[in-house]
Amino acid sequence: MPELPEVETVANGVNARVRGRRIEQVWTSGKPQTFKSSPAKIAGTLTGARIERVRRVGKTIVMDLRGAEDRPAQFLVHLGMTGRLLVAQPEIPWPTHTHAVLSLSDGREVRFVDPRRFGRLSVLTGPSGYQGPGTEPTTVLAEEFAQLFKGRRLAIKAALLNQSILHGVGNIYADESLFRAGIRPRRQAGRLSREQLARLHAALQEVLAEAIRLGGSSVSDYVDADGVRGFFQLQHKVYSRAGQPCRECAAVLKKITVGGRTTVYCPRCQQ
DNA sequence: AGGTTGACCTGGACGC
């Protein structure tokens, strides 16, 4: 479900609602795969801690915590494909596939819900905070962006999806930014011209900024911290539009597989 | 080492 704009929307929403609260109680389900750190360690680290801030790093939601004796810690939430992080009043029943619930000092609950269980929860203790695996796409400068792909033989679409190169971009925004930049998804990353890389850099940052502004893309079940859907899906030019006419040139959009992922592009606009 | 593929899950959409 969630790529950078969706994760950012959720993180900002949760931040506005829980910042400064204390976590009084932690409940975890018995689904081991959801927990990258043991449920006991997560509960131990979170219980009694104060939430300083909630933010996004790559596709991960980072909850900065202050524990006993002012010890810093972080709660990391990766939503996977279908994860949701919701803030709700305790009297509202837990949705099915609820895997963790943090009860806060103001009575509300932070709930992690994830039907498909590709999401992951973990905690980080100690001085070094979570940095993420790759470069942040919303702020990277054009020059450094171009450097990231130098000598790479993989397809540019696959490179955009590789989180250790750039973190935060997923299938929707990879296809949408390649369309806006007029680049074929299978082009080798290391063989793009300076000009193409400059266009891709600009296109990616535009697409991400616009999507964040519209609260992300709700393709099936994505919702923000209040359960509200985003609107960027209405702006999609190619994603999920295979066989339909290009909105710019009316050519029929093509569907291929790149890097194991369904990819849609315009054979006329993307040369 | 870099690049590719399949496995991990559930549920919704679609065809018969």
Place this chain on the structure above:
DNA sequence: TGCGTCCAGGTCAACC
């Protein structure tokens, strides 16, 4: 209505 098949926003381990 019901059953089977296919597909999905993401990673990661195992392979070449």
